[in-house]
Amino acid sequence: MNEGTSQYYFTASMDSGKTLCSLLKAIQFQETAVFCALAEGLKLTVEEGKCVQASAYVPSDNFTEYHVRDDVDVMFKISIAVLAECLNIFGSGEESSLKMYYRGEGSPLLLVLQPQSMHNVMTDCEISTQTADSVLELRDEDAAEVAKLVLKAPAFLGLLADLERSCDVIEINLSPDHPNVSIITYGMQDRSCIDMPKSSDMVQSFSCESPVTLRYQLHHIRLIMKALGISTKVVLRCSSNGLLLLQLKLEKEDQRQMFSEFYIVPLLDD
Template sequence: MNWSKMDDVNSQYYFTASMDSGKTLCSLLKAIQFQETAVFCALPEGLKLTVEEGKCVQASAYVPSDNFTEYHVRDDVDVMFKISIAVLSECLNIFGSGEESSLKMYYRSEGSPLLLVLQPQSVNNVMTDCEISTQNADSVLELRDEDSAEVAKLVLKAPAFLGLLADLERSCDVIELHLSPEHPNVSIVTYGMQDRSCIDVPKSSDMVQSFTCENPVTLKYQLPHIRLIMKALAISSKVVLRCSSNGLLLLQLKLEKEDQRQMFSEFYIVPLLDD
């Protein structure tokens, strides 16, 4: 395709993008795939897919546009629709996880299917095209409250934090997070049927890269909600935890790729309130 023709295509379509390998995108999607459908949103600065669990957890995969070799969104329209994230990730993986394949995405206009064209890098006599149906998106929850101040911020190494979460007793429902400027800074408490277990992480620990907390604070979450981040932790290098004064927990995970570009996932988790 020559350039003038590509420009034509770009102006016809609401959204077009291409990428040399769809593999990382696929593993990022799998990390937030705890619901059947996601809201697919192409913003000028990057691609964002969001899933929600009830009204309690919101997870997003965010791929900045510099990860794409070509990225074009029409600026006069909103590119936002609902799509099956399970089907999308199976399609991205159609040649298997051992195969790097290039990816092109096209979305013509509202109500059109999302078109994917995949071509493996190692063989050239095969390609796959997918038409994935799209639906109108419901609005995405706005969980962030601008009026609530940030009360604590931690930067942790993702693999170590994953190990810590894996150690917690699976049958527990509630996880308590105690943060304080005093030793032991972070203490994670879970309550089981007959026991209470506690893990202390002082800020001098290897897994803590930075710790900010002015006043002691205790927050409670449902453990199954926290566990939803584990797949994303497994593919990330670093995680930032932010607690705001209303108890909302925001986790930002950074996925490092070989080519130095970055992709992110983000989880908002609503606290359990004392009754």
């Protein structure tokens, strides 16, 4: 760590901000996100009405340079829309290298972007930050995992896109017996049911000991669709308390990975 950057709470640089930008857009269903720089990598968290929590993870190996001061918590609130906009400041066709600086509590996040195709052009962005609220701790360590599913993301996106928009409730039935996965939606007057056996090509792994029925708001499930669109693989984990955790893997050309994660709270029985 050299003298110049050690005064900053957090500095990072990256060759291309494009993937980061699309990852941010995938969880951009709320105005602000909690930006948290950990030693392992960057994490941005967005919450909707204490029911859905979405996070974007960028492991530190995605950055060419990555420093976080280990004696302080680097955590602040930032407008995710503005951040995504700034990363895309040269347009979507342009790859631009990115540098991020955060001096300390209360100071803005500084971005320096430099397009790869042009020399001597750079943009300096200053995004003001706010003190972070506490982030919901949805994971309950006592609740055991009752089912785990690994699916191909594009195929799963296709299924979700075909669901009727007017439905409010989605019911997911998981069972060790055929059909292993069945997704039921209740519309105004009709009922639709999608059955997917574990032998299906889109199911890469399936584990479930005993049958479970889980109900969620379809609107909440639909929030993951943007992230599914840029991901290759999705892991669904169901806890015994009904909490659904979806982990999506985004693979880049350079074999490095970025992740997004969604916690979705179940609907309670009437």
